[in-house]
Amino acid sequence: MAQRPSIPKGTRDFGQDEMARRNYIFDTLKSVFRTYGYSQIETPAMENLSTLLGKYGDEGDKLLFRILDSGDPFSGVDMPSFRNEDGTWRAAALSKELCGKGLRYDLTVPFARFVVQHRDEIAFPFKRFQIQNVWRADRPQKGRYREFSQCDVDVVGSDSLLNEMELLQIVDRVFSLLDIRVLVKVNNRKVLTGLAEICGFPDKVTDITVAIDKLDKIGLDAVKAEMKDKGLDDKAVAVIEPILTLSGTASEKIALMRGLMNGGSASGVVSQEGLKGLDELEELFSLAGSAGIDSEVEIDLSLARGLNYYTGAIFEVKALDYAIGSICGGGRYDNLTGIFGLPGVSGVGISFGADRIYDVLLALGKFPERLGSSTTLLFANMGAGEVRYILPVAAALRKRGVSVEIFPEEAKLKKQFAYAEHKSVPFLSITGASEAEAGTVNIKNLEKGDQRTFLSSDLDGILAFMGV
């Protein structure tokens, strides 16, 4: 017996039940994105390596899946020149020589490339969503895959805070439809810059935000220790500490922060950038109030999410009833397309984590029933003549949109029942010669056990009985 075939580690097959559940999530996202005027695009799985390299840091470069050039990639490459004196290889350089393409690592860089490449065809502001797979050569572990789906929604070419607010509305609507209670955390990169300014270390904004971003994971004392490690003095830490543990409503937090940014902190420094960030936060909450958002939205001044990328609003969404980390996040960036030669295009976007949302829905039992089964009605196969009698009935039901199967073999009924059970088919018809004679079909509700007989032409009756 040959060994069973397998798939590369970190990748997954999705069977019918998983697909039905995943499609439920994707369809919900798409339907909401569309009501806000976002249009779907797709980009190739492979990008030129020059598009990808250097965009995700050194660590990211290592995690790119590279595609060996087709034909003979080795001829014309001076292989020995890629060898170090100790006999090891300069793997990165040689990989680059042998591979001109890589699999996309996220949807953001391909989107930036798309915007620059197609800028003459695009109407700005450009509102796009994209749901595609990405690949990362990460060490596979629970919940971390080498191939996974990203669901990104972004608008570029507009500075208006209305865009940020619409993303909050989208988040609110998506999780309301999915019936997941969420907490939406909001921050603003400019406030973080202001924080670094008023504590007297404006050049340490990265170190400070990297440290406070860990507050949830490592706790206040460790964050303070890390800031000191990075060179902040006690006075600076004393300015930051109370801000991290700030409580109250959004307006209370903003009012308090406004005082501090306006010279009211121990340092007495005024931060114009910080004040601008607070204005933006205030405007965002005010717009959200006009639009009406049901989800809980709070200001979290420790939220940073990859600081170097974001320039304005920063978002993160957590499920309230299941601990799994962030299930959605994003923010505003001001120079996404600059790396490809088109500066000055500001954008804001969020990304939904389909795998985590899947886990939340599954854990909370929130997937709708009947998603898992594709077939509504199975006609048992009672013989060639009965099948011929059933064929036009099945065809008519299918035209009405009902999912119908006729068991293809005249197998023992026990086997046919087992098939219906395995596929969770809710309705079964055992239409035999006498029904064919009478021009009827009988249909049994396998869950409730009740059975009825219909004229084969009574499609409305059959549909009503099956509740479709």
Place this chain on the structure above:
Amino acid sequence: MAQRPSIPKGTRDFGQDEMARRNYIFDTLKSVFRTYGYSQIETPAMENLSTLLGKYGDEGDKLLFRILDSGDPFSGVDMPSFRNEDGTWRAAALSKELCGKGLRYDLTVPFARFVVQHRDEIAFPFKRFQIQNVWRADRPQKGRYREFSQCDVDVVGSDSLLNEMELLQIVDRVFSLLDIRVLVKVNNRKVLTGLAEICGFPDKVTDITVAIDKLDKIGLDAVKAEMKDKGLDDKAVAVIEPILTLSGTASEKIALMRGLMNGGSASGVVSQEGLKGLDELEELFSLAGSAGIDSEVEIDLSLARGLNYYTGAIFEVKALDYAIGSICGGGRYDNLTGIFGLPGVSGVGISFGADRIYDVLLALGKFPERLGSSTTLLFANMGAGEVRYILPVAAALRKRGVSVEIFPEEAKLKKQFAYAEHKSVPFLSITGASEAEAGTVNIKNLEKGDQRTFLSSDLDGILAFMGV
């Protein structure tokens, strides 16, 4: 100015209009597949190279995109041992050493791998469809891409001809919904085997079918010449020739062929295999008659489509009103899973060519109108106060499923109009301070030019005016 970024040759970006059209095709396929009880699965983009190699012939092996192993793939590889004496490299062997994974080349081999790997969880007959991209390092040319979508629907684990007939029904329904008139050609591999037997060259079945498969492209004389090249004598060619140009209804063709297979040809040879193939064709047409199929279905004895793969029915679909080659095809195979150690699983399937169907629909103007635009109503941005007035109205319309945008910037109206025009938004609202005062919104049909004013709470009226 930096050079504009680009994508690898043979790959494509899909913008919003192309996506809308592609989704229309995919959604139609999915809806029909589902009414026949087929369930969607997905497999990883990357498969182990051992899964893919040797499945598509030597030429196919060369066209596989290989993924360089992550980390340092070069250490531990004795590179010089892959060098030929003339200094060239044994590219295939070295690629295999450096790359353990490849991108899938089609959906059939991954499906076979899936069935074998998950056979304990699957209920047979297993009806699956799969719509995913595949990658081939082919020379790119018009209509041939290095990344493209395949749409496959297969059932494995059942010998019943009902499956073949259901695939004909699926073809019929799909192209009826897409409003493409098609000709469905049907043949049977066993009849081709019979043909080789009665012409006296049973071992030349591959050569014969490869030759006659070209009839459409190269014409009868060239086919005859090729058969002679392959070693057939004049007598054998004389047996085959009239069969290739056979006309008449399906029953007439079957009756005539039955005579020939039953010893009535010049050779007098009887072919049991050929007679079995004719029985299958007859049964298939008979079942189709019971089910009711509107498309034109004809027997084409020159249809072969990759003979070594198929063992029974062979299908091919052509558009009647646009010449583009086959837009759908498939057949029965008897040992798909044997290569992975699970023999004896028969299956039948067809594959829809999304790119060609796209071209046909575009050329014939058969895409529905309004697919291209995602946004139904654009509210012009007349200022911050007006936006706040509009926000809850827009939110309420979106909850009713309408795609609504509010232009994010208070830009000149000319610019906002241009945006609406570029996106082909059909309805525009210029709701200003006086409308806000009166609690109304006005909506203009940009196509017809008529405009109406509604109470902002009159969602039903607004929806009716926009016809959604």
